[in-house]
Amino acid sequence: MKIAIIGGYGKMGRWFANFLLKDGKEVIIAGRNEGKLLEVKQQLSVEVTTNNAEAVKDADVVLISVPIGSFDEVVKQIAPYTHPEQVIVDITSIKTFPVETMHKHIKTGLVLGVHPMFGPGARGIANQNFILTPTNEREKTLAQKVGEYLEARGARATLMTPQKHDEMMTIILGLSHFIALVSADTLLSFDNLKQMKDIGGITYKVLLTLVESVISEDAEFYASLQTSLPKMAEVEKLFQSKAKAWAELVANKDRQQFVKRMTALKNKLEKETPDFGKAYEDIYRIVEDL
Ligand SMILES: NC(=O)c1ccc[n+]([C@@H]2O[C@H](COP(=O)([O-])OP(=O)(O)OC[C@H]3O[C@@H](n4cnc5c(N)ncnc54)[C@H](OP(=O)(O)O)[C@@H]3O)[C@@H](O)[C@H]2O)c1
Numbered sequence: 001m002k003i004a005i006i007g008g009y010g011k012m013g014r015w016f017a018n019f020l021l022k023d024g025k026e027v028i029i030a031g032r033n034e035g036k037l038l039e040v041k042q043q044l045s046v047e048v049t050t051n052n053a054e055a056v057k058d059a060d061v062v063l064i065s066v067p068i069g070s071f072d073e074v075v076k077q078i079a080p081y082t083h084p085e086q087v088i089v090d091i092t093s094i095k096t097f098p099v100e101t102m103h104k105h106i107k108t109g110l111v112l113g114v115h116p117m118f119g120p121g122a123r124g125i126a127n128q129n130f131i132l133t134p135t136n137e138r139e140k141t142l143a144q145k146v147g148e149y150l151e152a153r154g155a156r157a158t159l160m161t162p163q164k165h166d167e168m169m170t171i172i173l174g175l176s177h178f179i180a181l182v183s184a185d186t187l188l189s190f191d192n193l194k195q196m197k198d199i200g201g202i203t204y205k206v207l208l209t210l211v212e213s214v215i216s217e218d219a220e221f222y223a224s225l226q227t228s229l230p231k232m233a234e235v236e237k238l239f240q241s242k243a244k245a246w247a248e249l250v251a252n253k254d255r256q257q258f259v260k261r262m263t264a265l266k267n268k269l270e271k272e273t274p275d276f277g278k279a280y281e282d283i284y285r286i287v288e289d290l
Pocket of ligand 1: 006007008009010011012013030031032033036052065066067068070073074091092093094115116117118119120221
């Protein structure tokens with residue numbers, strides 16, 4: 001099976017190229033920069049091309065791994081060269097816009113939106129989450145096959161609509177990233193960060209882990225997510241109003257209300273998350289080793 005990866009020398013493209021090569025697939029990488037293509041050709045011993053259309057022509061599967069801002073342009077470029085037996089998968093971190101764009105321009109071939117819920121630092125596929133977003137019966141059948149392929153290699157596959165995916169990502173990615181950014185901005189208002197890191201306990205290390213995991217990444221990617229996810233501004237306004245309410249309790253030294261509200265939150269969270277406390281135990285073990 002031959003897989004063409006558009007944007008294949010980028011971070012995620014390279015991750016998938018590595019994974020697919022190890023899985024016995026033939027890979028061709030397409031990109032705009034000849035130097036970067038040459039480097040990846042030497043590193044991975046793959047076929048490369050600067051021509052996206054060329055890469056698509058004899059591939060069985062096309063994997064689109066380009067930034068959100070380039071997606072429309074790339075799909076328009078490859079659409080005339082896709083053929084009916086082909087599968088075209090995108091791995092963009094949002095799903096409604098890319099899936100709609102593929103449906104709009106790709107008239108032959110079967111498309112599927114996929115979101116790998118991990119970054120290029122992931123060691124392997126085992127225990128990783130993939131979200132697949134089919135929109136009709138043919139795509140559902142394909143998603144089930146892709147899901148079986150992933151699960152046979154130890155990953156978890158979840159099917160949902162592109163819209164549901166994006167709504168959930170507003171919280172899962174958008175809110176988490178926002179909290180990390182605001183925390184970084186707040187932390188940097190203080191001195192002694194180095195010493196605080198040295199003496200800090202687990203809770204502080206967890207906060208730093210969140211902050212560093214976001215701040216060390218590509219700002220363009222995070223800006224695209226914040227500005228593309230649905231209702232991001234509304235969720236962040238809600239977060240601000242909650243932060244204000246909690247800050248008022250503290251400023252007013254309202255100990256009684258603080259305890260009451262915190263206990264109510266704990267009880268609610270215990271009810272709504274069956275393995276309440278497990279995430280903290282898991283992260284505790286990881287952060288303890290840092
Ligand atoms: N990074 C993550 O943690 C993560 C996780 C899950 C999903 N994703 C998704 O994966 C996709 C790729 O992300 P990434 O982190 O790998 O970004 P990246 O490192 O910036 O890679 C994107 C690649 O796309 C190439 N590209 C841009 N426009 C192109 C075009 N017109 N034709 C061909 N290639 C083009 C870029 O090449 P140039 O050098 O020419 O610009 C770059 O190599 C994004 O859609 C992102 O949402 C990312």
